[in-house]
Amino acid sequence: MMTRILSVAFACALAANGAVAAEGVRICLNWAPGADHAPIFFAREQGWFAQADVAVDVLPGGNSADALKKLAGGECEAAIADFGALRAARTAGGNLVAVMRLMSDSPLAFYWLDSTRIDSPADLAGKRIAAYAADPPRRLWPIFAAKHGIVETSVTWVDRPNNAKVAALASGEVDVAGNGFYHHHVEYAEAFGDRLRVMRWRDLGINPPGNVLALSRAWIAAHPTAARAFVRAFQRGYAVCASNGEPCLDALLAANAHLDRARENAKWQVFVPLDAPARLAGTTFGAFESESSDGAATDELLDPTQKVPAPIR
Numbered sequence: 202m203m204t205r206i207l208s209v210a211f212a213c214a215l216a217a218n219g220a221v222a223a224e225g226v227r228i229c230l231n232w233a234p235g236a237d238h239a240p241i242f243f244a245r246e247q248g249w250f251a252q253a254d255v256a257v258d259v260l261p262g263g264n265s266a267d268a269l270k271k272l273a274g275g276e277c278e279a280a281i282a283d284f285g286a287l288r289a290a291r292t293a294g295g296n297l298v299a300v301m302r303l304m305s306d307s308p309l310a311f312y313w314l315d316s317t318r319i320d321s322p323a324d325l326a327g328k329r330i331a332a333y334a335a336d337p338p339r340r341l342w343p344i345f346a347a348k349h350g351i352v353e354t355s356v357t358w359v360d361r362p363n364n365a366k367v368a369a370l371a372s373g374e375v376d377v378a379g380n381g382f383y384h385h386h387v388e389y390a391e392a393f394g395d396r397l398r399v400m401r402w403r404d405l406g407i408n409p410p411g412n413v414l415a416l417s418r419a420w421i422a423a424h425p426t427a428a429r430a431f432v433r434a435f436q437r438g439y440a441v442c443a444s445n446g447e448p449c450l451d452a453l454l455a456a457n458a459h460l461d462r463a464r465e466n467a468k469w470q471v472f473v474p475l476d477a478p479a480r481l482a483g484t485t486f487g488a489f490e491s492e493s494s495d496g497a498a499t500d501e502l503l504d505p506t507q508k509v510p511a512p513i514r
Contacts, residue, residue, distance in 0.1 A: 223256045224427035229268040229277035231412065233261045234460070235384060236468035237303065237476070238281070239446070239453035244438030246452040253430035259456075266290070269415065272297060278420050279431070283381075284410040285337060296418050300432055300502050301487035303439065304411025304475040305509075308383035309338055309402035314393060317376050322349035322405060328376040331361040331369045338379030338402075345407055367392045383411065383475055387467045410489070411475060421502075432502040440486040440507040443477035481509045 230238060241259060244250060250257045260277060262268045265286035272280040273295045280297075282290075287299055311330070313319055319328075322345070332339035339358055346353045359375050366378040367388055380386065389397055402408065414435060421428045442449035446469050454460055477486070486507045 223251070223254050224424060224431070225256050225258070226250075226279055226427070226431050227258045227260055227277035229260050229271045229280040230262045231265045231268045231281045231283065232263070234259065234453065234457045236450070236453070236465045237383065237412065237472045239449040239465070239469065240438035240442040241435065242456045243442055243449040243452040244434055246455070247438075249434040249437055250431065253427075253434045255427060255431045255434065257431075265412075269295065269297060272415060272417060278416065279435075280415045281412055282415050283337070284413045285340075287413060287415055297415050298418050298421070299410075299413040299489070300416050300421075301414040301436055301439075302410050302489060303413055303487070304383065304472075305481055305487075306411070306475045306478045307403045307408045308381060308386075308411050308475055309341070309407070309409075310380045310386070311338065311400040312370065312378045312380060312389050313376060313398050313400075314370065315396050315398055317398075319377070319398065319400070322400070323351060325377065326351055326355040329357045329359050329374075330377045330379050331359050331366045331375040332379035333360050333362055336363075336379055337381030341407070341409075345402065345405075348406060383471050384468045386471045387464065390467075414487075429502050433504045433507075436487050436503055436507050439476065440510070443473055443486070444510045446473065477509045479512045482511045484509050 228241065234242070238259070241257070245257050245259075260271075262271065265282035268277075268280040268282045269286060269290045271277050273290065281303065284299060284302075287297060290297055311325065317328075319325065330339075338345075342356070343353055345351075359369065361369050361375070361378075363380075363382065363385055366375075366380070366385075369375045370378045370389075371392065378389070380389070414432070416428060416432075438449075446466075450462065450465055450469060453465060454462055485503055485505045486509050488503055
């Protein structure tokens with residue numbers, strides 16, 4: 202009897218020690234779970250976070266600014282956010298750092314219909330463009346205009362949120378719609394089919410990183426082992442999913458049964474070329490290119506053996 206009691210006590214002690222060893226990491230998303238978050242759910246389903254002694258909880262959010270505010274306030278240990286929003290948060294005094302790129306290529310784009318004649322960036326002059334005040338294409342327009350010799354004030358901005366841009370373009374209320382978020386491409390493609398025309402900023406020499414994984418410097422300093430293990434498991438999920446997205450979408454839908462697989466698959470097809478562009482094949486997955494790192498703490502956290510896969514033919 203005494204032996205049995207001691208065995209039970211020992212087992213309980215092991216369980217308690219295991220619970221203490223697992224570092225809790227709450228990931229604040231930049232929106233509701235979607236295709237671009239599928240690798241997180243896949244990595245958790247595969248047990249890669251657990252193997253790294255990390256217990257991950259995924260928290261839906263509002264937008265990048267919301268996710269970063271929660272990260273800075275200690276409501277989460279990690280956040281998904283647009284890199285531009287992260288730089289703005291750091292300018293405002295946030296002690297936050299990007300540790301991995303989730304979109305190495307930018308989703309920034311202009312959309313219009315074939316009935317509007319636009320053959321080059323210069324043809325945007327005189328056009329009405331749908332974008333709200335904080336919309337990335339509108340906020341970064343001065344850079345675009347300067348690069349392509351366009352008078353900055355030659356366009357008319359029409360304040361429209363993302364959920365009203367397709368209708369504004371369809372009705373002729375605007376000539377062009379600005380888009381800063383990858384998943385809206387699916388809505389334009391569904392609405393206009395082969396009538397749709399697209400000008401991608403990354404093809405025109407303006408290619409800032411899109412979404413990134415962000416941590417606080419203080420949390421990294423306080424939990425260096427957990428931070429490294431968490432980022433590497435996270436990176437592994439995205440690297441594996443870039444080669445085969447089907448099981449990753451399975452994991453996303455298993456955890457979020459309300460999502461429509463066909464739509465998430467369509468979004469995934471748009472996301473993967475941004476996440477793992479062909480030009481980066483063979484390089485460290487999620488690493489920052491030196492000219493855009495802006496202090497990103499990637500060298501010590503990312504696993505250099507995780508590579509961007511070659512494009513699937």
